Amino acid sequence: MSGLIAVVLAAQVVLSTKVDIVSVTGCLKETTPNNWTLVNATDPVPSSANAPPPKDIPATAPAGKNEFKLIGVSEFNLPSHKDHTVVVKGLLIKATPVSRLNITSVTVASPSCVAPPPK
Numbered sequence: 001m002s003g004l005i006a007v008v009l010a011a012q013v014v015l016s017t018k019v020d021i022v023s024v025t026g027c028l029k030e031t032t033p034n035n036w037t038l039v040n041a042t043d044p045v046p047s048s049a050n051a052p053p054p055k056d057i058p059a060t061a062p063a064g065k066n067e068f069k070l071i072g073v074s075e076f077n078l079p080s081h082k083d084h085t086v087v088v089k090g091l092l093i094k095a096t097p098v099s100r101l102n103i104t105s106v107t108v109a110s111p112s113c114v115a116p117p118p119k
Helices: 003-018
Strands: 020-032 035-041 066-071 084-092 100-109
Touching: 020 066, 020 100, 066 084
Parallel strands: 066 100
Antiparallel strands: 020 035, 020 084, 035 066, 084 100
16 A cells, blocks of 8 residues: 555656746847846746747737746757847746746747836
8 A cells, every 4th residue: 555655646746847838038148158048038828849920929029027047058049049039938947046948949029129127
């Protein structure tokens, strides 16, 4: 019986550590060489891993209050999008002080960044 309880508890732990795929829009910044963050970012919303269709790219770049460290960036040529407003999709890894996004797509929404919202 105790073996069955251990299996059930282990299954619950696995279920509670699910990583969500989300979409976030923000300003792409290189904080140090090859370290990328998304600043003034919107709240994450559930999404698919694919790049957004044109109709889902905001016409006016929104400004949010979040910041995310971007990981898994080597395949995305981020230097060409530096200081642009981008829509990033990826796996959300919640952490303190800064959550991370393991990116699956990057799409430019605007060639510049919007000012951060007032605090």
